[in-house]
Amino acid sequence: xxxxxxxxxxxxxxxxxxxxxxxxxxxxxxxxxxxxxxxxxxxxxxxxxxxxxxxxxxxxxxxxxxxxxxxxxxxxxxxxxxxxxxxxxxxxxxxxxxxxxxxxxxxxxxxxxxxxxxxxxxxxxxxxxxxxxxxxxxxxxxxxxxxxxxxxxxxxxxxxxxxxxxxxxxxxxxxxxxxxxxxxxxxxxxxxxxxxxxxxxxxxxxxxxxxxxxx
Amino acid sequence: xxxxxxxxxxxxxxxxxxxxxxxxxxxxxxxxxxxxxxxxxxxxxxxxxxxxxxxxxxxxxxxxxxxxxxxxxxxxxxxxxxxxxxxxxxxxxxxxxxxxxxxxxxxxxxxxxxxxxxxxxxxxxxxxxxxxxxxxxxxxxxxxxxxxxxxxxxxxxxxxxxxxxxxxxxxxxxxxxxxxxxxxxxxxxxxxxxxxxxxxxxxxxxxxxxxxxxxxxxxxxxxxxxxxxxxxxxxxxxxxxxxxxxxxxxxxxxxxxxxxxxxxxxxxxxxxxxxxxxxxxxxxxxxxxxxxxxxxxxxxxxxxxxxxxxxxxxxxxxxxxxxxxxxxxxxxxxxxxxxxxxxxxxxxxxxxxxxxxxxxxxxxxxxxxxxxxxxxxxxxxxxxxxxxxxxxxxxxxxxxxxxxxxxxxxxxxxxxxxxxxxxxxxxxxxxxxxxxxxxxx
Numbered sequence: 194x195x196x197x198x199x200x201x202x203x204x205x206x207x208x209x210x211x212x213x214x215x216x217x218x219x220x221x222x223x224x225x226x227x228x229x230x231x232x233x234x235x236x237x238x239x240x241x242x243x244x245x246x247x248x249x250x251x252x253x254x255x256x257x258x259x260x261x262x263x264x265x266x267x268x269x270x271x272x273x274x275x276x277x278x279x280x281x282x283x284x285x286x287x288x289x290x291x292x293x294x295x296x297x298x299x300x301x302x303x304x305x306x307x308x309x310x311x312x313x314x315x316x317x318x319x320x321x322x323x324x325x326x327x328x329x330x331x332x333x334x335x336x337x338x339x340x341x342x343x344x345x346x347x348x349x350x351x352x353x354x355x356x357x358x359x360x361x362x363x364x365x366x367x368x369x370x371x372x373x374x375x376x377x378x379x380x381x382x383x384x385x386x387x388x389x390x391x392x393x394x395x396x397x398x399x400x401x402x403x404x405x406x407x408x
Numbered sequence: 409x410x411x412x413x414x415x416x417x418x419x420x421x422x423x424x425x426x427x428x429x430x431x432x433x434x435x436x437x438x439x440x441x442x443x444x445x446x447x448x449x450x451x452x453x454x455x456x457x458x459x460x461x462x463x464x465x466x467x468x469x470x471x472x473x474x475x476x477x478x479x480x481x482x483x484x485x486x487x488x489x490x491x492x493x494x495x496x497x498x499x500x501x502x503x504x505x506x507x508x509x510x511x512x513x514x515x516x517x518x519x520x521x522x523x524x525x526x527x528x529x530x531x532x533x534x535x536x537x538x539x540x541x542x543x544x545x546x547x548x549x550x551x552x553x554x555x556x557x558x559x560x561x562x563x564x565x566x567x568x569x570x571x572x573x574x575x576x577x578x579x580x581x582x583x584x585x586x587x588x589x590x591x592x593x594x595x596x597x598x599x600x601x602x603x604x605x606x607x608x609x610x611x612x613x614x615x616x617x618x619x620x621x622x623x624x625x626x627x628x629x630x631x632x633x634x635x636x637x638x639x640x641x642x643x644x645x646x647x648x649x650x651x652x653x654x655x656x657x658x659x660x661x662x663x664x665x666x667x668x669x670x671x672x673x674x675x676x677x678x679x680x681x682x683x684x685x686x687x688x689x690x691x692x693x694x695x696x697x698x699x700x701x702x703x704x705x706x707x708x709x710x711x712x713x714x715x716x717x718x719x720x721x722x723x724x725x726x727x728x729x730x731x732x733x734x735x736x737x738x739x740x741x742x743x744x745x746x747x748x749x750x751x752x753x754x755x756x757x758x759x760x761x762x763x764x765x766x767x768x769x770x771x772x773x774x775x776x777x778x779x780x781x782x783x784x785x786x787x788x789x790x791x792x793x794x795x796x797x798x799x800x801x802x803x804x805x806x807x808x809x810x811x812x813x814x815x816x817x818x819x820x821x822x823x824x825x826x827x828x829x830x831x832x833x834x835x836x837x838x839x840x841x842x843x844x845x846x847x848x849x
Contacts (some may be wrong), residue, residue: 237524237722244523260509264516271520271764274721282718332771336763339754347710350694354702355740365717372720372763
């Protein structure tokens with residue numbers, strides 16, 4: 194059954210609008226993350242910011258071939274992951290029902306990225322799953338399973354010898370599990386060339402400032 | 409599985425797939441590689457055989473450790489790869505031999521992690537060695553294996569390297585009663601190297617229809633286990649051989665593997681009084697020599713997990729775990745009993761390159777593991793005995809290196825060649841024998 198042209202153009206318009214909204218949400222998340230990072234000294238010092246500046250420049254390129262494009266996406270995910278890692282140790286207080294709740298600064302960033310992901314998915318035409326996605330997802334699960342298995346084996350041994358508990362392991366497992374949804378969300382958002390380039394430009398400025406401030 | 413006969417070119421049609429004759433005879437139809445192919449085979453021979461000697465005879469020289477014959481051969485081919493990429497005429501041919509995207513992704517994360525390394529030269533040196541071996545070494549070995557004959561030659565070299573390495577260790581430990589492990593000073597590096605290479609070679613020999621090859625394979629397994637001084641080496645062989653036995657599904661092979669494991673266990677028990685055996689017993693034990701304190705290895709593992717709470721994505725920088733780990737022991741005791749290279753490869757990768765680095769490493773294992781399993785299944789259903797032997801060898805090697813990596817990283821200088829050999833055997837088996845059949849699925 195063929196679609197009539199007016200419906201097709203309406204669909205395309207709404208797809209473009211939703212893509213633009215999704216990109217704006219994603220860019221806002223990157224900008225907020227960079228701003229929070231710069232508001233205080235970096236908890237994890239970037240010893241060699243030039244490497245990350247070069248990586249951000251790499252995001253501005255356009256490649257026909259799949260392999261460099263995939264590496265570009267991976268680089269972007271890594272750089273955004275670095276921002277989230279830096280701010281994840283910073284917290285702010287929120288009053289909820291007369292109770293003070295401490296929230297990590299990574300939560301608003303993750304919420305913005307999740308909103309971008311949902312809006313993009315709403316407006317997507319067809320299934321745009323990248324190739325090898327199942328194997329990469331399996332790699333994530335295997336990596337998390339490996340770490341959790343090692344924690345599980347070490348836990349009783351350390352408890353027996355030193356009375357050492359699982360409390361740190363739970364915090365580690367929890368924070369590592371957060372990066373899987375971030376990866377899934379970013380993988381979709383970074384498929385867009387414009388979003389990738391804008392992110393690259395913002396990150397270049399951010400790492401240049403870090404380089405300047407650290408000197 | 410059908411036994412391989414001399415008439416290898418017999419046409420066998422399988423419903424729904426391309427003609428297997430084309431696949432089986434494809435190696436003979438491969439274009440001769442010319443002088444570059446001969447050069448590749450020569451370099452591969454040097455790289456593989458010299459790896460058995462680690463860094464002998466100049467093991468204390470840093471320059472020699474960087475540019476030993478194995479690393480030098482890989483470096484030469486990294487340069488050749490770069491030149492071919494620049495020249496458009498040869499770009500397509502060489503790109504077919506570049507490793508999978510997962511390996512390139514892993515290298516990318518390692519390069520990015522340099523940004524967080526306190527000691528930039530150490531990080532650059534570590535990443536440089538990784539790049540040279542995972543790219544240059546991979547292309548060299550892939551180029552050298554361009555048909556069944558050269559594939560058999562390379563497997564022969566792997567067998568020779570295993571025999572040299574294991575024999576050297578047995579002689580130095582039991583004849584000269586020394587503390588060294590043959591040509592290796594460190595039992596952990598020796599264990600990972602010997603276990604991986606021996607599992608590759610032994611599985612290849614055990615899959616042979618000739619009884620003498622199977623006996624040789626069984627003897628090689630026993631010798632490797634006897635020579636091992638680390639828990640990781642034992643775990644690697646004891647995991648890889650039963651896994652190979654399962655995929656081979658032949659009673660005779662199961663007999664050879666079971667017999668070699670039982671005989672080795674009996675000899676080990678009989679030699680229990682020998683001080684050389686105590687090294688292995690000490691490594692298997694949960695406690696240090698004092699009998700009270702937990703082995704420092706396990707405290708180290710916990711420190712690396714604790715590090716991830718803060719540096720989940722950034723890591724410490726490739727090769728720079730030693731600069732940071734002492735800050736994450738918290739209330740666990742920090743003793744100076746941890747031996748060099750006694751490191752969990754998975755935790756070290758995660759701690760140095762972050763979660764993304766570990767994910768990329770797991771991606772490599774999953775990708776080549778999937779290829780290995782598919783190749784074994786295809787080979788078991790096909791007429792090619794050679795393909796079957798190569799497929800089983802690759803599978804056993806991968807299981808061995810994954811198990812050994814828990815107790816000593818497979819990425820150390822001198823040991824990384826074993827990991828590269830495993831992935832090359834798996835990928836070339838798939839490309840030479842099953843590329844057409846797998847595409848049709």
